[in-house]
Amino acid sequence: MNKLKESGWHIILLAICLILLLPVVFMISNSFKTLQDSYHSMLQIIPMHPTVNNYTTLGRQVNLLRLIWNTFFMATIVTLGKIITGLLAAYAFKYFSFKGKRWVYLVFVSTIFVPFTVIMIPNYLVISKINLLNTAFGVALPQLCDATGIMLFLKAMDKIPNSLIESLEIDGISSHKILKDIVIPILRPSIISVGAIFFINSWNEYVWPTLILKDKSSFTLPLALQNYISSEGGTNFPLAMALSTIMIVVPLIIYLIFQRYILNSISSSGLK
Amino acid sequence: MGNKAALELNKVTKKYKRTDVISKMNLKVRNGEFLVLLGPSGCGKSTTLRMMAGLEKPSDGQILIDGKDAQKMTSYERNIAMVFQDYALYPNMTVYQNLEYALKVHKVRKNEREHRLKKIIATLDLAAYRDRLPGQLSGGQKQRVALGRGMAKKSRIFLLDEPLSNIDVQLREKARDEIQNLHEKNQQTIVYVTHDQLEAMALGDRIAIINEGKIQMIDTPDNIYNHPANLFVAKFVGTPQINILEIAYRKEQIYLKDKLLPLSVECLKKAALSDGKLHLGIRPEHVSVKREKRNATGLELPVKVEQVIDYGRYQQLLLNIGEEQNIKAITTNNEFKNGDLAYASFSEERILFFEYTSGINIES
Numbered sequence: 001m002n003k004l005k006e007s008g009w010h011i012i013l014l015a016i017c018l019i020l021l022l023p024v025v026f027m028i029s030n031s032f033k034t035l036q037d038s039y040h041s042m043l044q045i046i047p048m049h050p051t052v053n054n055y056t057t058l059g060r061q062v063n064l065l066r067l068i069w070n071t072f073f074m075a076t077i078v079t080l081g082k083i084i085t086g087l088l089a090a091y092a093f094k095y096f097s098f099k100g101k102r103w104v105y106l107v108f109v110s111t112i113f114v115p116f117t118v119i120m121i122p123n124y125l126v127i128s129k130i131n132l133l134n135t136a137f138g139v140a141l142p143q144l145c146d147a148t149g150i151m152l153f154l155k156a157m158d159k160i161p162n163s164l165i166e167s168l169e170i171d172g173i174s175s176h177k178i179l180k181d182i183v184i185p186i187l188r189p190s191i192i193s194v195g196a197i198f199f200i201n202s203w204n205e206y207v208w209p210t211l212i213l214k215d216k217s218s219f220t221l222p223l224a225l226q227n228y229i230s231s232e233g234g235t236n237f238p239l240a241m242a243l244s245t246i247m248i249v250v251p252l253i254i255y256l257i258f259q260r261y262i263l264n265s266i267s268s269s270g271l272k
Numbered sequence: 273m274g275n276k277a278a279l280e281l282n283k284v285t286k287k288y289k290r291t292d293v294i295s296k297m298n299l300k301v302r303n304g305e306f307l308v309l310l311g312p313s314g315c316g317k318s319t320t321l322r323m324m325a326g327l328e329k330p331s332d333g334q335i336l337i338d339g340k341d342a343q344k345m346t347s348y349e350r351n352i353a354m355v356f357q358d359y360a361l362y363p364n365m366t367v368y369q370n371l372e373y374a375l376k377v378h379k380v381r382k383n384e385r386e387h388r389l390k391k392i393i394a395t396l397d398l399a400a401y402r403d404r405l406p407g408q409l410s411g412g413q414k415q416r417v418a419l420g421r422g423m424a425k426k427s428r429i430f431l432l433d434e435p436l437s438n439i440d441v442q443l444r445e446k447a448r449d450e451i452q453n454l455h456e457k458n459q460q461t462i463v464y465v466t467h468d469q470l471e472a473m474a475l476g477d478r479i480a481i482i483n484e485g486k487i488q489m490i491d492t493p494d495n496i497y498n499h500p501a502n503l504f505v506a507k508f509v510g511t512p513q514i515n516i517l518e519i520a521y522r523k524e525q526i527y528l529k530d531k532l533l534p535l536s537v538e539c540l541k542k543a544a545l546s547d548g549k550l551h552l553g554i555r556p557e558h559v560s561v562k563r564e565k566r567n568a569t570g571l572e573l574p575v576k577v578e579q580v581i582d583y584g585r586y587q588q589l590l591l592n593i594g595e596e597q598n599i600k601a602i603t604t605n606n607e608f609k610n611g612d613l614a615y616a617s618f619s620e621e622r623i624l625f626f627e628y629t630s631g632i633n634i635e636s
Binding site: 161163164166167169170171172173177181182185186 | 325326327346347348349352353354356357358360362363364373374377378421425
């Protein structure tokens with residue numbers, strides 16, 4: 001009976017894995033098909049006439065390195081910004097006592113529930129007023145601080161025993177040294193996993209950069225991809241799949257490098 | 273041991289939301305003294321220590337360190353070292369880095385640092401672990417590192433918050449001896465918090481017994497044990513607990529319920545200081561149990577052995593003295609078993625009397 005139950009679960013999990021993997025396999029497979037084949041037999045996994053033409057064409061049509069660099073640069077700035085501000089704010093909320101701390105924290109956290117569409121236009125107006133339209137910094141600026149980060153880092157800091165910080169205070173260690181030498185090294189797995197999530201979110205970001213970036217030379221990957229699936233960009237489907245495949249490579253590499261930390265912190269959250 | 277106070281509390285009160293955790297506490301810690309704060313959990317002993325360290329602010333009153341007002345100093349300026357119950361070692365640093373860190377931050381010269389740490393590592397026998405992370409150490413080793421970190425600072429006052437409570441019982445005695453040796457060697461002023469009376473007795477020059485935010489008694493271990501100031505102290509110190517009997521002083525005699533207790537004149541004199549009801553206290557080791565009646569004058573109660581716990585070295589007996597009252601006795605004869613009938617007598621010079629309502633020792 002138990003075995004039956006177990007196999008049942010395995011089948012369900014397998015089905016979920018397939019559902020999750022299918023679009024990725026579909027994307028990679030179609031990126032190696034000719035235009036004709038892709039329309040003719042779109043759902044066929046193994047390409048009939050495998051070709052790397054889509055990739056070489058892409059290389060000729062767009063400056064791939066430039067695109068990857070633009071996206072990487074943006075995502076890195078946003079990620080670093082969110083981590084730095086998040087850590088500093090969380091540290092203050094955790095270890096400093098000041099008037100109205102609870103309220104300030106509540107206000108910060110409540111910003112998580114404000115939908116992006118609500119602040120999109122005010123943000124756009126501000127960025128345009130300070131002449132940052134069409135710049136990477138204009139895209140990054142409103143995203144340098146994120147209440148999600150504050151909340152997650154604060155939760156992670158809860159795992160550090162108070163006595164540790166008190167003992168440092170007794171030894172006359174300043175707050176910035178405590179943060180740099182003790183808190184950050186202890187929180188490293190949390191910082192990396194939160195950072196990875198920030199990075200991937202920013203990497204995939206589409207709507208906000210579309211509003212700010214007009215010049216093709218400053219486009220990020222999602223914006224460039226849009227050119228191949230929009231009405232004006234034509235209908236070269238396998239080309240779009242090739243660009244999509246390129247787009248997931250960098251986050252994949254980052255994940256592979258840091259997977260030890262990411263999995264660790266997911267499975268150990270809640271442990272001391 | 274100098275008599276100048278290294279640390280002084282004057283009418284210190286600590287409130288949490290209107291309840292007094294500590295109320296108007298006066299305490300003088302002498303220079304070079306090993307003072308133990310002993311009490312049940314939640315009595316305020318840790319709070320007292322944390323106020324000394326500057327980790328908590330008193331709601332009222334004054335704390336003096338070397339005669340100077342401590343409230344104007346940060347924890348660091350108080351020049352104290354504190355060892356926490358969980359040791360608070362920096363988990364990302366090796367033993368050596370843990371010892372060195374604060375010195376490095378405060379720009380103590382490299383030679384000086386190495387010189388100091390070399391001595392500490394030798395004293396605490398940490399050489400084999402110097403490159404290990406705290407996660408790879410046992411409780412006893414961690415505790416030694418925590419002590420070493422305090423020593424590296426060369427503070428004159430050491431505050432220790434239940435440092436042995438996370439150590440295996442087998443190692444606790446050894447760790448306790450180490451602390452005592454260190455104190456004898458360095459003559460630092462130590463304030464040590466514990467709820468373990470054996471630890472307190474073994475370590476303290478003086479013990480302050482705290483209950484419900486008030487010091488019940490502060491004195492040497494000997495006086496605390498033999499001349500407790502009140503019922504609480506008498507009951508809190510000593511295992512098995514002191515026997516307490518409710519008695520009445522009537523017509524120049526002492527009665528346990530309706531039974532006359534033929535006690536000596538000295539005892540009667542003491543009891544006469546109270547009016548009517550009072551508590552009689554006698555420690556189990558001062559109750560002697562014999563199989564035969566000795567025909568002597570004085571108190572001899574017929575008892576029935578209800579329970580025998582054999583500790584090898586001695587037996588702990590639970591004796592029924594009638595009137596639904598039980599007392600405990602310790603005997604080294606190891607000859608009794610359940611259900612035996614015997615006679616119990618008290619060492620009368622050891623009998624203590626406490627006022628019925630206040631619980632104050634009549635003698636004091």
